Amino acid sequence: MLCLPSSLFPAMASATVPNSKLKLLASTALISHRTISGRRSPPAAILAVQLAIHRYPRLVVSRATDDGAGSIGADQVSGIEAFKSSAPGAGYVGLFVRMLGIDNDPLDREQAIIALWKYSQGGKTCIDEIMQFRGCITLTINLLKSESLSTCEAAAGLLRTISSVNPYRDSIAGSGAIEEITGLLSRSFLAAEVKEQTLCTLWNLSVDEKLREKIASTELLPALIKFLDDEEVKVQEAAGGVLANLALSHSNHSIMVEAGVIQKLAEILKSREGSNVTRKEAKSVLLEMAKDEYHRILILEEGLLLVPIIGAAAYKSFRPVSHSWPSLPDGTELERSSSSPSRFGASELLLGLNIKDEGLNMEEAKMNAIVGRTQQQFLARIGAIELENGRKPQLELPPDNQHTLLPWMDGVARLVLILGLDDQSAIARAAQSIADAAINEHMRISFKEAGAVQHLVQLLGHDSDAVRVSVAHALERLAFSNEVCKVIESNGVVDRIVDILKNMNTSKCLVEKTVNILARIFDPSKEMKTDLHYGSVNGSEAVLDVGSRSSEGVTRDKVLDSSVWSRLIEILKTPNPNLQKKAASILEYLAITEPHMLTTTAANIELGLVAVFQQGFFDVTEENIDNEPELSVVQAEEVGSAISAASQLLTKLLDSEPFHSSINSTRLILLLRKVLKSSIPLHAKDWVAACLVKLESSAGFPVNLDNPINMEVTLYGTIPRLLEQIRTSFSTEMQEAAVVELNAVIAKGGVDCTRAVAAQGGIFPLVKMIENASGDALEASLAILYNLSMDSENHVAIVTAGAIPLLRRLVLSEGPQWRHALHLLRTLPT
Template sequence: MALTIPTHFKLKHPHIKHRLSNTHLELITVRTTRTRRPTTRTPSSFSTYHHNHIFNPKSCSTRTVLTRVSGDGGGAFDATPQQSMPSEIEALKGSSPNFGDGYLALFVRMLGLDNDSLDREQAVVALWKYSLGGKQYIDAIMQFHGCINLIINLLKSESSSACEAAAGLLRTISSVNLYRDLVAESGAIEELTGLLNQSSLTSEVKEQSICTLWNLSVDEKHRVKIANTDLVPLLIKSLDDEDIKVKEAAGGVLANLALSRSNHNIMVEAGVIPKLAKLLKPDVEGSKVIRKEARNALLELAKDEYYRILVLEEGLVRVPKIGAAAYRSFRPVLHSWPSLPDGTEVERSSKGPSRFGASELLLGLNIDGKNIDIEEVKMNAIVGRTQQQFLARIGAIEIEDEKQSENESSTSQRFTLLPWVDGVARLVLILGLEDESAIARAAESIADASINEHMRVSFKEAGAIKYLVQLLDHRNDAVQLAVTRALERLSVSNYVCQKIEAEGVIYPLFNALKHSEINESLMEKNLDILARILDPSKEMKSKFYDGPVNGSKKVLDVISPNDTTGLAGNMDEITISKSTSRKDVLDSAVIARLVEILKTSSPNLQRKAASILEFVTIIEPCMDKIISVDIESALDAVFQKKFSNDMEYDIDGQQPEAHALEIEEAGLAISAASRLLTKLLDFEQFRQTINPTRFTKLLRRILMSNIPLQNKDWVAACLVKLSSLSVPNLDFENPINMEVTLYETIPRLIEQIKTCVSPEAQEAAVVELNRIISEGVVDSTRAVAAQGAIYPLVKLIEEGSTRAVDAGLAILYNLSMDSENHPAILAAGAVPALRRIVLSQRPHWIRALHLLRTLPT
């Protein structure tokens, strides 16, 4: 220690008063017997040592002296008194920095392990109160080397008062940047972890301990250390503490821990997101501090795409902060007749308008004396729109962040979290503003939030679709890309996709595709939306199933089945306008652009372009346009992928995962192109313009390639159709039919036997497989064995139906004719299964016996 107290110094009389002539410090001993004081909230309850000029019991409160430092990371506490400074401390400000060093040294010495526990407790309380004066008082304590270790040792004390004072003193010391590392390196984090693990801990001790961690977590290296201990579950548990100060401190530590991305996985696995999200729910009471810390922590976690989904699933939407000034351009739309947020108008009543305009005021919820049953999602949209428009009108949105926004150089990366009802309405409100940056950020947030059907329908009901479609023609490229991405994510919902088409999205999307300078990311999203709208399977379904029903035309999935009556709009008109708009925009330039994508783009874009062109083939008047743009060369380009044709493709130097993804994408593109070619072959004018022999050769090579099995179905169908057009021969002697059987049919049936859970489907597959083998297709038994069919067939003869067992035994018997298959049949456990069938004389036991005789048993 810098100053040493003589070992012979003792306090001999309980009423001796000691004064220092050169200081204002005075020590009064009032203790006559050693007794423990009851634990209380603040250090001022200890009256054993009174400093008449420093330790004033009425002026010390650990609850009110320290405040957050907003500029150094969100966790530190200012060591300077922020409220009313004790008059005694103010008087000592101008005195020598070394005032009372003799008695300060006494208190530090009393922390020693050789002293009585009550003396140590009283000393740490006195030092804690002394440290509350500010940084110069903390500096005076820290001049005694080794005092930190003595303070940390007191965290093990059985006295709650001593633990609280020790944690409180560490809290004030760690609030100074200079000493923060020293506190952490002395083992404070480990001791605080052990302390907080105690079940019978008072709120006061919890508060001081967690606040110390709050200060330490300001630094990156300490955050990592805290997260790698058992503290994260304890902090999460503290969020449910009855003491609001403990909850605030725990939230502050978690918010700081979330600043390090390396801690995110630990925090999420510990269950931090549901706990923090609960604090932001509108029906949960909480202080402003804990809400702020919870929001900061979740916003940091939401920077990761996966964790952002978890936050959204808790009912919170990430909304960009654009500044209060941006909302000044908001101009609410005035309606002469009420409408829902998505623009749907309520049908007018046959009665005259209300004398006092009540029908407009009440939003048309009661028409003709019948209450319209509006869905909950529509009611939430109305509530959200009303609340957000009211806040925008009075200028209350982000008003409390105005000063903070002015101090920051940019607000481009700032967000907040709102409950989904308010968040959805706020994002739609921003779409209607004039700030281009705000619009782009809101559209990006809509895309991020569209993770499930509930959120997509919520944005639709809130009126986002109309704004997004209108913004597709925006002059700002960033806005165009953001709104296209939002529409692409929303179009995943079939219900919302129909609303997107009804708003006239096809024309601007096709118009954007015509521009050759469009970037690939925007092109991909455009094609995604168009492929979902112009889905050929939907169109064929509508042709076959949309017919007259009771005198009215049925429209498939045009509106939600729960849509209410009383809303304007005629289904027949919607259907007619859809078909008309589709034909109008499908001009030669659009088709030529799609064919160009087939020729030059990536497999992912080729697949989507082929799907749209397949839809175009359904509209017969477009066939001349398709033929005129050289569709044959485009299909040829898709089918001539090297990795699709070359079964021995060298993958050295390429990651296996990347190669597998490449093969999968190529397979999808080839399957879509094969389906398009199959549909085009229905038209005589197309068949007269192509070279079927070339396509047959290309498709045969693809069929024997290593593309995924599920992508070979349309390749096989197209080959069969080409073969039937040239030489109508369906016998197995036809090489094409044989190849289809070996490389598509047999593998598909075996996969069905392996993976299908339906006994009926398994039975149908094994019966069909037995038929193929019994008809003597060349090398069919080898193909069956090569595809790994022996193990599932052995399992099937034990568990399958009578018909399935019969077919399975027949296949295994054929396979046993080749001795090369004997090891695999034996390894699959066929012998015990066959013996059980024979001994129990189950049906087909004779066939099982014949199979046993062929095996080397």
Template sequence: MGAVANSYCAPPSPCHPCYHHRLSLRHRANQPWAVTPAFARLRLGLVRPIARLFPVVCATGDGAAAESNPSSSSASPPDIERSSSSRSSSDGYVGLFVRMLGLDNDPLDREQAISTLWKYSEGGKECIDGIMQFPGCINLVVSLLKSESSCTCEAAAGLLRTVSAVSIYRNVVAESGAIEEISSLLCRPSLTSEVKEQSLCTLWNLSTDENLRVRIAKNYLLPMLVKFLGDEEIKVKEAAGGILANLALSPCIHSLLVEAGVIPKLADLLKNNSEDYKVIRKEAKTALLELSKDEYYRILIIEEGLVRVPVIGASAYKAFRSPTHSWPSLPDGMEIQRSSAPSRYGASELLLGLNIHEQSFNLEEAKINAIVGRSQQQFLARIGAIEVASVRKSQLESSQNQQYTLLSWIDGVARLVLILGLEDVSAITKSAHAIADASISEHMRISFKEAGALRRLVQLLQHNNEVIQEAVAHALERLSLSHIVLKAIEEEGALKHFKNILQEPNTSDVLLEKVVNTLSRIFEARNNIKMEFYDKVNDGSDHTNSDVAVDGSTEVPDPSSRSEVVEREMATDSSFISCLTEILRTSSPSLQVKVASILEYLVTRETNVAAVTAAGIELGLEAVLKKGCISGTPNDTDYQLEQNTVEIEEKGLAAAAASRLLAKLLDFDQFYEIIDTRHFTFLLRNILKSSVPLHTKDWVAACLVKLESKADKTSELEYPIKMEVTLHETIPRLVEEMSSSFSYQAREAAVKELNKIISRGVMECSKAVAAAGGIFPLVNLIEEARGEALEASLAILYNLSMDVENHSAIVAAGAVPALKRIVLIKGPQWTQALHILRTLPT
């Protein structure tokens, strides 16, 4: 349950001299008016008992406090009797003041009445009950919010604030139209900070009711609440932040809050370390933590420089052992030369971090931030200042319910890396998942690398707890999206651990998928390095003393490096190759794509082909290609078609990856001799004819052509397949270029190539163009093409017009007006256009 706004701020006491001074000022400023003797007697009869009963104003900090009895239990019996008699005498005047709120009374009388009732309501729940016993009282109070007097609006909003602090009266306040009237009041161009505070605190109290939050959020209040977060008055900021924190407790309102722009505003307030911002920081953190439960909104919060860190309890940090006698080092392992004995208290790293900006160190900003954050968090852990256990019971219960907190990215990254070094399984798991969630940008991934997260994550891959392994593999997978971090993961020796995990017989599917994804990225990056290096060598450039690195620099892989040794072990390990083959045969299409890319990299060396062939790679390729032959049926429902579209896309990508691997294996005779070329040709043909996406058919077509070229040498295949490639891959691809390309040159080249294919005289080619939807883009191209492109377009359209079934589509595409214009201007192609018009129905 969210917090309830308190009511510490009260108007001047009616018995106070300043109050009468303010009355005299109003008397001089407004129309002549004087307090009648009857009104004065009524007012004094109510106020004097209040002064005797409540010499100190009671604050209603929450619902329970507001509903509690304000009388002191230590009072003596005579005092109790005297208080009871005073309260009974004052209660008799409440009805009169409520009656004076009526619309038929003088505005200044109503102002005096509402101010007195507000003062009276701060006496506690019994006083509020005394006011609420009069039906329609709240409606009269709400009507006063329309007053042009700031004092009247303040008193009315203040009374609504104290009444709404009692849970049983919140619905009464809401049903009286208070939310709508307060919304209108807050829209006024000029309001005093007191009116804003009382109005917002009323909404703060009402927002604790889950049913009322939607009414508040769906009003036009959200933009105003965001604006009030930047108000000069701290109390107004706190009230606005409290409302937003309560609204964030309802997930259905999250989208409205984010669209209103609360995340940047709340993040700025949370990062403000001013002592005056203590309350607003708490409310901002509550709201942002609720929003961070959504994956997409969590990304927006991280982009504002905040990291979600798990709250694991102070006891978990007791296992932290800082290297107090070790000499400080940089996150990348660089040693610092010793100039004096290290501190026995382990403060050397802290002092280095605190003074790094004052020294002339030649360090990157990420390393500086990593040192500062790591030193600060380790120092806090050493002195036991992280998540201190000695807190009040209410705070302890709140921290147990709240499993995460938000820190600035420098401290958050360091804290997550520190938790990785603890012994608590749950803490390590939460930290690894938090690292994965925070790795949304290159900046954050590099920050985790510089903070020393990679070494600990790679070491945890060999942990005996599979839950930790899954979380760590997930973190490494997200971090490996950076080429620089990917190279660092490889240098930390992750390949060996990945190999061991894949060879484990009981590895879970989740862990298997994460490991395969990261491993495929490593091999793809290394393959790109080699290809880029060989391309530059073939260009004649001198790279003997340079390298081609994954981050764009030139770096040749060192064959003697540890990762190269592990790679050779992988390629020659029959059990590891067998594991990959089995995964290729039985896994999901998305995983098959990754495994195929790993095997493709391994077979770049001819020495590895024997081990891959011996592991039965043809069975895995056959299983993938058989899945690619399946397509949706016409009887599927819309939902099934949508599901089939996703599945077909994945199967098409898997078939393309398998075809690419098969094409590479066909270069080696030892593989070609053991496969059934007719069977693979049949599978590839079916994929080419299936409904898999067109962009996945490229490698299928290339592999078919390569099979045909190999078959020509041995005369094993007696039928050509190039025509099927043309019909099912080349023509649809050219039609797609004509219809979707933004470049006129690309469309012109596509129509010229398409004309060459159709000019061969094969009727199936024209049918393939029509079936691929080529008539409409062809007519559109006729309207803007010139020269050879126009001539090719007219030639294709003429061939299509020879089939009567295409006439309706040609006319519907608007070909007739376009052709008539060509004929009328007597251009070079007007005779071709005339022939087409004669074939079309008039």
């Protein structure tokens, strides 16, 4: 490279260089360049202009905003007019642009692009001057292919400054910049400076919503994720900035998730290391993605919890106990190592933070709960609980829409702390976040150990309906864990729910959620499975702890109040399949524990069951039997679940002779037969068919009623053929197909088909299928045997075939069909 002595252009040392003198220097340098012999050297005019520009303040890099997105660009410095007066004129800019042509020497092109890059840093006016020359963008993008890292850096730098001006972004993207940048970033080796300038160009381009989808659809996402681990901090920040802008478009979320963005950004946030800018960008991306329920679950599975930002004022109501000794969530204190607490509670704080180092024999979940609570309470006491990096978060949206992301241990403790504040809005938002986070057993147990259950149960009696709805939703989600459900019940939730149900002014939403909680507590299948674990099926050999059962009885007595179960019967009549299903489940529990109470209101229960079976789609009159409206898939599933639960309830109630004698069996049989012809799922019809078998058998209903299928062909053709296939076929697939088909026939044919199966010796091969089948075939075998068990004459054959040990094994294995096996087991003598 040609080095020019300072004596050649002494005026460069001055603050202002006259334009005429600059032109003279450039001309002299060009003449000198032509007279030099030997190897090619860069035009001295370019160097002179570079040095002249370099004498002035460089561009201040700042972050611009456009539609909420960030970009890196150039703002004009205060002395821009002085700069313009001494900078090269349009003629020189045009000269440099022409020198970018591919027919010029590579070294000349390199010096030209460097000169233009430096000149563009003068601000928007300089950029506008460069953009007056058509083809400048195309020639600059072409230089991204250069093997020279200096050329690539300057070209990317010029694109970066130009793209900081809104009107020019489309021109850059339309000229193929994104595609060339993709190729450049895929190189095996690239200098940090080149990566920084290139990524900042993408950062600017991604401000435009139209360009985000184009950037996300290329192969850039893997590269952006890789650059988050770059050794250069500026490269990390630029990659994070591009991802933050891409996340502003919801259409990009699925592509970003598939590329592994959530896992990588969650790792950055959990590490508590790295640049604050990168961590802020990572949080911004994840918060945008958390607006989608599915993506929120993926973020939670990575160990991050969405926590509402409620403002410092809400924490003023936090009143920690002075000199409080760390204790377990249930209030049990740890053993003190000294007779009195320290003066300022320092020893208690240290013990809470270092509980894992104390050598205590304690579960890890309990230790995490203590550490998280200690940290969050300490931050609340010093007023720093919502400060980030020593500063308050900048809230651009209303506080009700603001959230942050915390590691799950801190997030659980923060949410439990908020439940103890006075702010109603904060409590409701925290309860909603708990409900959203309770997606697996680990999180439910974590909230239980942190003491959330006690707070939530107490808050069910809150004056605010919004708080009670959010709290009930949280308890409903937590109750999916049997362990947590027991803790919820032991904290007196039944009393709270009874008070809510008795109040006729309670909102429908709150009634639905409290009924869901009650259904989880009074789940008949859970009760029967508990009995089975203790060696009893029908209760004759129960060895459960009497004290535990009696304590449960104390809390459940209030449900037996007449006003409560009357309310449940009224819920059966409401056109809400989900509520009908839960109400039927609770009433089934009552039918098991206190059958005499439901017998006294048989007429009302029958009306409720009729309402469930009809569901607004069925009419019991014979004239309209074939005019059933078509159900959507979702409607059919919901209605089918409600009808199935009601059928289980009716089957249980039929064990009571007073109940059976007080109902209109003919009407119910007609309804159930019509339900079998409806479009509800087949698995829901299993329970309907079983109930119909029992109802027809006990009522002596005539066989000559219209059936959904041709009875003669079915009884003497189809059923014998299917049973023979189950007995003799050497193909497991054919046997399983025959069982599934036989189940479908029985579901349509009712009691006559069931009797035909028993009469032709079908019980023994069906019991054998339980041992060997799986999936749908196993479920079909259990359904057929359950229908057969509705007739007590078949019990001996089922037991003799060896069904009892097989059913016990299925229940204890907790496979997909354990509930079906349990219900069948309950009907058999043991």
